[in-house]
Amino acid sequence: MFSRPSLCGTVGKLCRCGTSATGKTAVAAATVPTARHYHEVVGDIICPSQVRGIDHIRDPRLNKGLAFTLEERQTLGIHGLQPARFKTQEEQLQLCKIAVNRYTEPLNKYLYLSDLYDRNERLFFRFLSENIEDLMPIVYTPTVGLACQRFGLIYRRPHGLFITYNDRGHIFDVMKNWPEPNVRAICVTDGERILGLGDLGACGMGIPVGKLALYTALAGIKPHQCLPIVVDVGTNNIDLLEDPLYVGLRQKRVVGREYDEFIDEFMEAVVQRYGQNTLIQFEDFGNHNAFRFLDKYRNTYCTFNDDIQGTASVAVAGLYASKRITGKSFKDYTFLFAGAGEAAIGIADLTVKAMVQDGVPIEEAYNRIYMVDIDGLLTKSRKVGNLDGHKIHYAKDINPMSDLAEIVSTIKPSVLIGASAAAGIFTPEILRTMADNNERPVVFALSNPTSKAECTAEDAYKHTDARVIFSSGSPFPPVQIGDKTFYPGQGNNAYIFPGVGLGVICTGTHHIPDEMFLIAAQELANFVEPSDIERGSLYPPLSSIRNVSMNIAVGVTKCAYDRGLASTYPEPQDKRKWLENQLYNFNYESSMPASWVWPRMPYIKTRDLVPTKLYGKQKSEEVM
Numbered sequence: 001m002f003s004r005p006s007l008c009g010t011v012g013k014l015c016r017c018g019t020s021a022t023g024k025t026a027v028a029a030a031t032v033p034t035a036r037h038y039h040e041v042v043g044d045i046i047c048p049s050q051v052r053g054i055d056h057i058r059d060p061r062l063n064k065g066l067a068f069t070l071e072e073r074q075t076l077g078i079h080g081l082q083p084a085r086f087k088t089q090e091e092q093l094q095l096c097k098i099a100v101n102r103y104t105e106p107l108n109k110y111l112y113l114s115d116l117y118d119r120n121e122r123l124f125f126r127f128l129s130e131n132i133e134d135l136m137p138i139v140y141t142p143t144v145g146l147a148c149q150r151f152g153l154i155y156r157r158p159h160g161l162f163i164t165y166n167d168r169g170h171i172f173d174v175m176k177n178w179p180e181p182n183v184r185a186i187c188v189t190d191g192e193r194i195l196g197l198g199d200l201g202a203c204g205m206g207i208p209v210g211k212l213a214l215y216t217a218l219a220g221i222k223p224h225q226c227l228p229i230v231v232d233v234g235t236n237n238i239d240l241l242e243d244p245l246y247v248g249l250r251q252k253r254v255v256g257r258e259y260d261e262f263i264d265e266f267m268e269a270v271v272q273r274y275g276q277n278t279l280i281q282f283e284d285f286g287n288h289n290a291f292r293f294l295d296k297y298r299n300t301y302c303t304f305n306d307d308i309q310g311t312a313s314v315a316v317a318g319l320y321a322s323k324r325i326t327g328k329s330f331k332d333y334t335f336l337f338a339g340a341g342e343a344a345i346g347i348a349d350l351t352v353k354a355m356v357q358d359g360v361p362i363e364e365a366y367n368r369i370y371m372v373d374i375d376g377l378l379t380k381s382r383k384v385g386n387l388d389g390h391k392i393h394y395a396k397d398i399n400p401m402s403d404l405a406e407i408v409s410t411i412k413p414s415v416l417i418g419a420s421a422a423a424g425i426f427t428p429e430i431l432r433t434m435a436d437n438n439e440r441p442v443v444f445a446l447s448n449p450t451s452k453a454e455c456t457a458e459d460a461y462k463h464t465d466a467r468v469i470f471s472s473g474s475p476f477p478p479v480q481i482g483d484k485t486f487y488p489g490q491g492n493n494a495y496i497f498p499g500v501g502l503g504v505i506c507t508g509t510h511h512i513p514d515e516m517f518l519i520a521a522q523e524l525a526n527f528v529e530p531s532d533i534e535r536g537s538l539y540p541p542l543s544s545i546r547n548v549s550m551n552i553a554v555g556v557t558k559c560a561y562d563r564g565l566a567s568t569y570p571e572p573q574d575k576r577k578w579l580e581n582q583l584y585n586f587n588y589e590s591s592m593p594a595s596w597v598w599p600r601m602p603y604i605k606t607r608d609l610v611p612t613k614l615y616g617k618q619k620s621e622e623v624m
């Protein structure tokens, strides 16, 4: 799939399983670089003809549970290892629903799903992708935050790669231990800023695992092409360091030059192992490092920072959609950001680009955006060290202020965006002021998980006479005000990164320009229906997120070819169809290999010649 002709990564070489691309000898295979290999059908390194019967059940990629037909059971040598009943995948999905709903605690639901993932990969992804509204809050934000906090307790089996600082000098060797040879997308964290929960060290692994599960469930990227990674450089979280259940390196974080060299080595090892165009998504790094690494690597690697660029894109999509309610254009908006970290600066920078595209001069665009960090409003009178990096653009020539309520009354923003990880700072008083100053105040409480949101959806509606245009990073239940029910949208980067990822890896894009995130924002905003706005949401329902991802991927694909960033040629004419042809198949595929040799011949086949009963009474098609 994608830019490589063979999924097992063995084009022109002997594949790991020892069979050749032509079914002939290794030497002959090496001379037939484009020959189709059985692995192209299976799509990963697993070579079914080399797998023992029982491993068809034990391997989550091969396992179909009771959906193995009688022919398959007999042929694969697993007949008798399962009860008599045959089930379709649809029947199994119904069982999954019953099973997950038996649990009331979200963390228990998470554990059930994690176990399903370990048992039957295709069933897990189909279940997730067809029940996004119910299951995304479990596999992803907010429950994944809890799973990270309890990681030492719930850890069972590896779903990703742990590269520790002790592996420095040998990162490539560690990467070689990951069994999949054709990884196309990596999500990496160092665990320093997990959601709004702070430094969780190696327990942050839940985040890349959850993000990449959405790559598959929401954008159809094949699971074996995704690799979650934690780079474990220690943690400064004292509670974790003292926790006997902590599973990471028990030391303070490595910082400075050593840390930078370690990340440099990691980036090089990715390229050495999986090639130059491997997508590397940075996730939940500390603020300072997130910006530095984005600036450092964005033009030399295929990389983006989800917390800066993904979050920016989803927020700007919400701003585009909000214009349809307020009837204003961007030049009429005044923005105030609570927080000046990755998300806030990312959103502000992309908002400036969106305004410029709408014809607002760049200076005026910057002037329209105010920002507050832990020390108060960003003003020019601040000490230089306190205004570093991207913050400087947003510093204003006005008197310093530190109280958020006072700042809101003075600046009178039309849009208030929270990306502060400071729960509840949008007090009733602040929300009331927003409502007093605006007919339709725009308030985004983007911090995650739910416990870190700047205000709840209910408070936002309640203290603004239900005039607020609201969205949040974590899901909130519907809010009833009078006889009207509001369904607040979830302004989460999950709307963005799967589609961007799909477009980027299919096109073999070298570097990811900000323009792709602006395109993604526009595609998402275009998807918002009047009925969504009517429901109180700036985003389409989560159930349509797979279609959104495809639209984003098409937009990104066009951009990749227009800008000369793609490396997959020839350029496809019908880009949507081309992308669709490369998607993961959530349905079971046949486990029957193309050709068989004795003794694995299915005895059912010989009996097939007899027009009566097959091997006793059962016949899988009849029972199904």
Ligand SMILES: O=C([O-])CC(=O)C(=O)O
Residues within 6 Å of the ligand: 141, 194, 195, 196, 284, 306, 307, 447, 448, 473, 492, 493
């Ligand atoms: O994971 C999420 O839900 C969104 C995100 O990137 C973050 O909050 O860091």
Ligand SMILES: [Mg+2]
Residues within 6 Å of the ligand: 195, 283, 284, 306, 307
């Ligand atoms: Mg994040």
